[in-house]
Amino acid sequence: MRATLTYWKYELIRTLRDRRFFLLTLGMPVIFYFVFINQQGGALRIAGTFWSHYFMVSMASFGVVGSSINTLGVRLAAERQSGWVRYLRTTPLSSFGYAIAKILTQLTLSLLIILCIFLVAHFSQNVSLSGGEWLTITLWLWIGSLPFAALGVFIGLTGNAAQPLGTLMYLVASMLGGLWTPIQALPSVMQTIAKWTPTYHYAHPAWRILAGQSIQASDILVLLGWTLLFLIGSVALQRRIDTKVQM
């Protein structure tokens, strides 16, 4: 436990010094928010709510997906390749403790990103919700980010491919899932594709909460399905690495 908490603390220190994290992972959704709100006007009605509210959820989701893939996934790959993960296994920090520290770090960063985007939306576009709505949306986006942590782990196991694969997944999943352009504005083929992406089912419940609706079981089921797929993929990759490694 001591080792896990220590590692968590130093992971956060390292992230706070990471320019890439602030410029890309946190900066991109904030900038996109300003740009796209000004294009359409925040008062536009969409899916039972306002564009300024709807797109706030889109960008919070985009930020969380980005940090799971870029911060967790790419960093994990780098730490494995540099021999660091192997070295840590000789210390009292167990593999399990290392995984827990990584998940705690990811949850902290996700919460930070969600709150940042919400604050930006609140102060720039006067987005205001009831206390209960703020709380449910925050909790959903926070806990619902776990499938993307699993995706981050999967990407972290792909070695040299992690950086390009991560960037590709980040952009493609965000675009197809309707985080940039709402799927209502896309052709029907794209809408059908969107309904299979984890990104769509991650943001969808939060959009519904904005419209005064409740979270649907179907969203949770699809996300669980993707989580399972990412975990199975990770285990398969790990097996392949274990049998290949010669030392």
Place this chain on the structure above:
Amino acid sequence: MSTVIEMENVSKVFGKKRAVHSMSFAMERGHSVALLGPNGAGKTTSIAMMLGLTKPTSGRVCLFSGDPKSATSHERIGVMLQEVSVPPRLSVRETIDMFRGFYPKPLPTDRLLQVSGLTEDQKTMAQKLSGGKMRRLQFALALAGDPDVLFLDEPTVGMDVASRRTFWDEVRSFLRAGKTLMLTTHDLQEADMLADRIVVMQNGAVIADAPPESIKMQFGGRTVSFVAGPDIDFERLRMLPDVTDVQTVGRQVTVRTQNSDALLKTLILEAWDIRDIQVHGGGLEDAFVRLTAEGGESQ
């Protein structure tokens, strides 16, 4: 309870390659063992199994009479591995402090900085250190938890002569405190200086296991050198029992022998025409070269 490491009939196979073959080995507390062998002899794999990084294909490996993977046994060891780079965006001091946070009773940070000679570099970003300083940082990390046992895999690679000296001094004072050392190295001088037991591996098996002195005696032999007078009979010299090789440079003769005492007696009692006699012990390097060459032939 004083057995630190125990390997019983351990084998490790990667695909079709047999890295370690029915190895049995035990190490008591307070000893310092140097594991030597040519590249690919199975040293790193053996260490990896002792540390719980790799599972043996068959056989049993114990660390402190328990599972080498357990976190409690890792609280009592410190490790330097090869080819590890530390994560970015932490200073030397922070990296050390992070490691200290893993252990129940860590050594003070300033002490670790001083032991590794990194006090002046404590604010440098750890990832930017040069090769030699990076090794020294890893030595500080290995000592962070005040370990009972140190595992050092090629610790001085990349260090300059002065850092090497300081490093050896620190390891020796660690050993004087009654602690245990498991060392792999290519530097035979280092092995000779730090270890009280030498284990030589080749092709995945232990081919010699003894104190450095007896390995040197047994496999390195001795040399007796002298200046030869005009009456010396080189043919007879070569035929003497115990003489394995004779080299001459001008009048200076160097004779290699397994038994320098007997050879000297013969030379003196038979009043050979020689003067300025010197006896040298064969180095560990000599012994090592012979050992691994013999092992290679028998394979």
